[in-house]
Amino acid sequence: MIKETENGLIVNIKISPNSKNNEIIKNENEVKIKITAQPIDGKANKCLTEFLSKTFKIPKTSIKIVRGETSKEKTILFVTSDKEKIDLLKKTL
Numbered sequence: 001m002i003k004e005t006e007n008g009l010i011v012n013i014k015i016s017p018n019s020k021n022n023e024i025i026k027n028e029n030e031v032k033i034k035i036t037a038q039p040i041d042g043k044a045n046k047c048l049t050e051f052l053s054k055t056f057k058i059p060k061t062s063i064k065i066v067r068g069e070t071s072k073e074k075t076i077l078f079v080t081s082d083k084e085k086i087d088l089l090k091k092t093l
Contacts, residue, residue, distance in 0.1 A: 002090055008062070008079040009086050011093050015072050017044040022051045024092065031093045045069065052076070056089060 003010045011031065019034035026032075037047035045065060053060045058080060068074035078089055 002093060004086065005077075008077055008081070009089050010066070011076050011078065011089070013074050013076060013093070015044060015048055015074060017047075017072075022047070024055070026093065042069075048074075052078075056085060056092070058085060 001010075001012045013031045013033050016032060016034045017037060017039040019036055021034060022036055023034045024031065025034065033048060033051070035044050035047045035051065037043040049060050049063050049065075052058070052063050056078070058078060062079040064077045064079065066075050066077045078085075080086060
């Protein structure tokens with residue numbers, strides 16, 4: 001699910017930690033993001049934030065995990081008002 005709000009874009013994702021590569025896999029029902037880090041001491045969340053930041057050229061401070069800190073299913077808020085970045089996020093995720 002992708003939802004545009006006044007603060008930016010909210011996206012529901014599922015992560016797969018301890019993977020071989022960092023990558024985004026999109027299918028009809030969900031967005032799955034593979035992360036190389038292990039889910040220990042917040043390493044997977046940090047790796048996820050860094051990966052999304054580099055991929056979409058958004059500052060790490062503008063990517064917030066609003067739900068699912070300790071879960072594989074997460075709700076991410078991308079804080080941006082840049083229409084081009086929002087369009088790119090919608091297209092990719």
